[in-house]
Amino acid sequence: MAKYSRLHGSVGLISLANPPVNALSSVVRHAISEKVAKAFRDPEVTCVVICGENGVFCGGADIREFASTMRGPPLVPMIDAIEEGEKPVVAAIEGVAFGGGLELALGCHYRIAHYKARVGLPEVTLGLLPAAGGTQRLPRLTGVAPALQLITTGRHVAAPEALKLGIVDQVTEQNTVEVAVQFAKSVVGQALHNRRLSLRQLSCPPDGLFEETMAQIKQRARGAVAPIACVQAVKAAATLPFKAGMDKERDLMATLFNSGQAKALQYSFFAQRSVAKWNLPNGAHSGISKARAVHRAAVIGLGTMGRGIVVSLVRAGISVIAMETNEKQLHTGKKMVIAILEKDAQKHNAAPRADLVHFTERLSDLSNVDLVIEAVYEDMVLKKDIFKQLSMICKPDAFLCTNTSALNVDELAAVTGRPEMVVGMHFFAPAHVMKLLEVVYGQHSSPEAVATAMQLGKRLGKVSVAVGNCPGFVGNRMMKLYVEQAHFLLEEGATPEQVDEALEEFGFAMGIFKVSDLSGLDVGWRVRKEAGLTGAGVDWKEPPRRRQGRRYSPLADLLCEKGHLGQKTSRGWYLYEKPGGRDPKPDQGLHSFLVEYRSKYGLKARRIDKDEVLERCLFSLINEGFCILDDGIASGPEDVDVIYVHGYGWPRHRGGPMFYADMVGLSKVLERLEFYHQAHPDVPYLKPSPLLRKLVRNGSPPIREWREFLKRPHSHL
Numbered sequence: 001m002a003k004y005s006r007l008h009g010s011v012g013l014i015s016l017a018n019p020p021v022n023a024l025s026s027v028v029r030h031a032i033s034e035k036v037a038k039a040f041r042d043p044e045v046t047c048v049v050i051c052g053e054n055g056v057f058c059g060g061a062d063i064r065e066f067a068s069t070m071r072g073p074p075l076v077p078m079i080d081a082i083e084e085g086e087k088p089v090v091a092a093i094e095g096v097a098f099g100g101g102l103e104l105a106l107g108c109h110y111r112i113a114h115y116k117a118r119v120g121l122p123e124v125t126l127g128l129l130p131a132a133g134g135t136q137r138l139p140r141l142t143g144v145a146p147a148l149q150l151i152t153t154g155r156h157v158a159a160p161e162a163l164k165l166g167i168v169d170q171v172t173e174q175n176t177v178e179v180a181v182q183f184a185k186s187v188v189g190q191a192l193h194n195r196r197l198s199l200r201q202l203s204c205p206p207d208g209l210f211e212e213t214m215a216q217i218k219q220r221a222r223g224a225v226a227p228i229a230c231v232q233a234v235k236a237a238a239t240l241p242f243k244a245g246m247d248k249e250r251d252l253m254a255t256l257f258n259s260g261q262a263k264a265l266q267y268s269f270f271a272q273r274s275v276a277k278w279n280l281p282n283g284a285h286s287g288i289s290k291a292r293a294v295h296r297a298a299v300i301g302l303g304t305m306g307r308g309i310v311v312s313l314v315r316a317g318i319s320v321i322a323m324e325t326n327e328k329q330l331h332t333g334k335k336m337v338i339a340i341l342e343k344d345a346q347k348h349n350a351a352p353r354a355d356l357v358h359f360t361e362r363l364s365d366l367s368n369v370d371l372v373i374e375a376v377y378e379d380m381v382l383k384k385d386i387f388k389q390l391s392m393i394c395k396p397d398a399f400l401c402t403n404t405s406a407l408n409v410d411e412l413a414a415v416t417g418r419p420e421m422v423v424g425m426h427f428f429a430p431a432h433v434m435k436l437l438e439v440v441y442g443q444h445s446s447p448e449a450v451a452t453a454m455q456l457g458k459r460l461g462k463v464s465v466a467v468g469n470c471p472g473f474v475g476n477r478m479m480k481l482y483v484e485q486a487h488f489l490l491e492e493g494a495t496p497e498q499v500d501e502a503l504e505e506f507g508f509a510m511g512i513f514k515v516s517d518l519s520g521l522d523v524g525w526r527v528r529k530e531a532g533l534t535g536a537g538v539d540w541k542e543p544p545r546r547r548q549g550r551r552y553s554p555l556a557d558l559l560c561e562k563g564h565l566g567q568k569t570s571r572g573w574y575l576y577e578k579p580g581g582r583d584p585k586p587d588q589g590l591h592s593f594l595v596e597y598r599s600k601y602g603l604k605a606r607r608i609d610k611d612e613v614l615e616r617c618l619f620s621l622i623n624e625g626f627c628i629l630d631d632g633i634a635s636g637p638e639d640v641d642v643i644y645v646h647g648y649g650w651p652r653h654r655g656g657p658m659f660y661a662d663m664v665g666l667s668k669v670l671e672r673l674e675f676y677h678q679a680h681p682d683v684p685y686l687k688p689s690p691l692l693r694k695l696v697r698n699g700s701p702p703i704r705e706w707r708e709f710l711k712r713p714h715s716h717l
């Protein structure tokens with residue numbers, strides 16, 4: 001709803017009141033239209049201020065309404081009516097003015113913002129465009145180039161920058177509504193013609209602007225349609241009269257509105273918020289579990305992961321003890337941490353925060369920290385030794401966390417005298433960049449420990465997902481099968497280029513073989529050795545392409561044995577111009593190696609099409625996702641999808657693997673898995689999961705109903 005009051009006798013104040021973000025639901029739109037008309041009718045009222053209650057102007061259209069038939073007064077005529085009014089209308093912006101909220105403000109004649117407010121048109125991130133005049137009014141206010149950038153990226157703009165761009169007329173540190181009221185009174189009687197953005201003429205955009213932006217988008221937003229529609233809409237603003245531009249905006253929105261991409265992106269928006277509401281097998285949940293404040297943290301091991309974790313903690317203003325095992329490693333780690341912090345400082349024109357980090361070689365220095373994150377080698381014996389020592393050294397209420405990618409959190413907890421204080425905090429590389437954090441609860445992890453890790457993740461700007469304990473947790477458990485299928489496809493006749501091309505066309509920023517070259521083939525090699533699949537622990541009675549009773553591909557192991565570890569050695573699945581090179585080229589040597597390999601094992605190469613690449617790689621991953629849900633390791637499909645979108649490069653406009661399965665159709669996924677399982681009976685995980693079968697038996701309900709078919713989450717191995 002929206003409230004109406006009269007201030008100082010002559011100012012009509014309209015306050016949007018729809019907590020938490022004053023979204024423009026049909027009720028709110030109705031109320032605004034009514035109150036504006038009332039203020040315009042009232043002869044005592046000479047000017048109007050529109051604001052939002054609770055320190056938020058408006059978070060835009062009510063996204064939940066998009067899933068059903070839109071009812072209530074549309075936004076466009078409502079905003080037009082405000083702009084056409086003969087009394088000055090001032091938007092008082094606190095908190096945010098996003099999407100339809102900013103479009104409403106652009107319809108007002110003036111905008112006053114609090115200095116902490118943010119504005120933006122993030123519709124593109126929801127698979128849409130700003131269709132309440134945003135694509136036509138913003139370019140008329142800022143010029144075409146800045147508007148194009150803001151609309152195609154959805155970037156949030158802080159008030160001081162908004163002032164520079166001309167989006168707001170004034171920024172204040174005072175009470176914004178009071179300032180806006182005084183301002184409104186001061187402009188009564190002034191001509192409004194110039195303040196009506198729809199009447200403004202646009203100056204010519206720079207030559208080639210639209211073509212260049214389109215090319216950048218095609219490169220950056222692989223396959224996403226909304227940014228392209230945004231360019232077309234802004235181009236209409238630059239080339240057509242306002243009314244014709246509005247028609248174009250509406251038509252483009254109509255094509256986006258019901259698209260699969262818009263549905264996927266809106267699902268992702270709510271999924272990201274739903275994972276913050278976690279629950280544990282013992283009934284504890286985010287609503288009742290209190291996090292403890294973390295003032296001092298420690299990170300053990302300053303390798304690839306530890307460095308990034310230290311930087312993340314420092315960026316959040318937390319003081320850190322960074323510990324390494326010897327002077328040389330400490331020196332290298334310290335140099336890397338400081339280099340990143342200095343780069344940060346340069347970017348923000350501030351002093352580096354290195355004073356927050358204390359570097360040490362002594363574990364005993366950790367006695368007084370609130371929380372420790374261990375990030376040493378993936379070696380259970382080493383980690384256990386460290387946890388045993390931590391249990392004795394750290395103060396009794398310190399949380400002990402591990403960044404292990406796949407090891408058993410319960411086994412680590414068991415060597416401490418405080419298993420309830422132990423959780424996994426699984427960051428992703430590089431940890432100061434990647435958004436995802438898996439918070440792994442063990443059998444004994446207390447709700448307070450989970451709440452603290454989740455809260456800390458939030459403070460570090462991560463999207464945190466609570467998951468149960470099993471080998472690989474959620475992300476890596478699914479990933480393993482996806483990688484394995486890609487290797488099998490090479491055995492059967494594909495090349496790394498063919499597999500990667502299919503995955504990149506699907507929307508992944510990088511195909512799986514390029515990713516493998518980037519992170520180093522030795523990472524997986526170490527994991528396979530630890531799992532007894534290669535190296536000393538192997539049962540040599542089994543043939544090379546069979547391990548632990550099932551099909552196995554030793555291809556990656558053979559490359560590692562040759563020293564072909566990826567970018568760092570200039571050869572892996574691709575060829576690079578020099579060690580550390582970034583530009584992958586097809587490797588004829590690798591192709592010949594594949595031919596020899598197939599001939600050695602009597603494998604006949606066949607033509608593998610893109611559909612098979614996608615189905616084999618993605619459906620096996622999805623099938624494991626269903627097993628994970630069935631096991632209660634993830635509490636809902638949203639958790640799996642958020643993990644894949646934020647940690648594994650799954651294209652956001654495809655929602656995530658479980659959402660994708662729903663879009664493709666569960667019976668199709670089931671039928672194809674049955675087909676591939678019959679064709680490859682020695683690959684057990686291609687057998688469709690019982691949950692997938694159950695859902696299909698129950699008529700393939702939409703993803704939002706899957707939780708009804710799930711058991712409660714639990715942690716098991």
Ligand SMILES: CC(C)(COP(=O)(O)OP(=O)(O)OC[C@H]1O[C@@H](n2cnc3c(N)ncnc32)[C@H](O)[C@@H]1OP(=O)(O)O)[C@@H](O)C(=O)NCCC(=O)NCCSC(=O)C[C@@H](O)CCCCCCCCCCCCC(=O)O
Pocket residue numbers: 020021023059060061062063064070075096098099100101103122123126128129130131132134253254257258270273274
């Ligand atoms: C606002 C935020 C920055 C706040 O962040 P914060 O961290 O404080 O809080 P949360 O993110 O946790 O949010 C709290 C709570 O609020 C929910 N929520 C937030 N925003 C919205 C919203 N806009 N609508 C609904 N609900 C919202 C959130 O889900 C949380 O609740 P939960 O229960 O899940 O915990 C931050 O929230 C944020 O960034 N929000 C999104 C901002 C945004 O993207 N805004 C743009 C919205 S889209 C829009 O505005 C479109 C406009 O351009 C208007 C277009 C006109 C539409 C015309 C339709 C024509 C259709 C024609 C086609 C017809 C074709 C045919 O069928 O024939």
Ligand SMILES: NC(=O)c1ccc[n+]([C@@H]2O[C@H](COP(=O)([O-])OP(=O)(O)OC[C@H]3O[C@@H](n4cnc5c(N)ncnc54)[C@H](O)[C@@H]3O)[C@@H](O)[C@H]2O)c1
Pocket residue numbers: 300301302303304305306323324325329374375376377378379382386403404405406426427428429519
């Ligand atoms: N690299 C990744 O992509 C990635 C991603 C997520 C999680 N992980 C996990 O993070 C952990 C660390 O991985 P990494 O890639 O950073 O390894 P790394 O080899 O780059 O670094 C490990 C560091 O630990 C230090 N170390 C070893 N023993 C120590 C001890 N007793 N005390 C203090 N420091 C010690 C080493 O000197 C080294 O600098 C592993 O458990 C790994 O599985 C790695």
